[in-house]
Amino acid sequence: MRRLTPLMAALILLWAATGVPALAHGGDLVYTGAAGPYQVRAFANWAEGWLDYSVDLRNVSTGARIPGAEVHVTVFENGINIAQYTAFESGAVYEFVEQSPEEVHWNLVLDISSPLGPAKLTHALDLAPTNWVVPSVLVIGGFFAAVAAHTWSARRRARA
Numbered sequence: 266m267r268r269l270t271p272l273m274a275a276l277i278l279l280w281a282a283t284g285v286p287a288l289a290h291g292g293d294l295v296y297t298g299a300a301g302p303y304q305v306r307a308f309a310n311w312a313e314g315w316l317d318y319s320v321d322l323r324n325v326s327t328g329a330r331i332p333g334a335e336v337h338v339t340v341f342e343n344g345i346n347i348a349q350y351t352a353f354e355s356g357a358v359y360e361f362v363e364q365s366p367e368e369v370h371w372n373l374v375l376d377i378s379s380p381l382g383p384a385k386l387t388h389a390l391d392l393a394p395t396n397w398v399v400p401s402v403l404v405i406g407g408f409f410a411a412v413a414a415h416t417w418s419a420r421r422r423a424r425a
Contacts, residue, residue: 292317295392299325301384303377308358309369311392316365318350318390319358324381330357334379341372368393 292310299305304323309316318338322331336352336359352359369392377384 295390296388298386298388300375300377300386302326302381303331303384304328305375305377305386307373307375307388307390309390309392311365311367311369314364314367315362316369316392317360317362318352319355319360320352320375321358322377322379331379331381334359334377337376339374339376341374342370347371 292308294306295309296305296307302325304325306321306323308319308321311317320336322334322336323329324331332354334354338350338352338361339346340348340350348363350361350363352361369390371390372387373390374385374387377386
């Protein structure tokens, strides 16, 4: 079995550090807080005209996930109610995916109900287009650096 050389370890770390993370169930953390008996974490991601918004609900006392809740989201833009969504249970979160503008500057009101009781909370959601140029250059540069390091290492071994 081959040893993990320092060069290979460095390349693996470079790859892990520069890779674009998978954005599952809503993407980036946009809100954390408590409302009534709930610990709430909200995630959002905008991609190609679609907003993916997810809510992770936990019992504020125990940290346990809360299945079977109802989560309704009312969207306000400049103080005007522009939409209402129901976030349906999807795995470990409550989620909706809807078409939206490229830039989102909304206030969201979440109405939550479950056997633990009702709660309401409000938070801002500000999303702007992301620039993937820098991460792409880093990933491509890391690939070529790995090829160059491998080639250099192979030539060095061949000369020895």
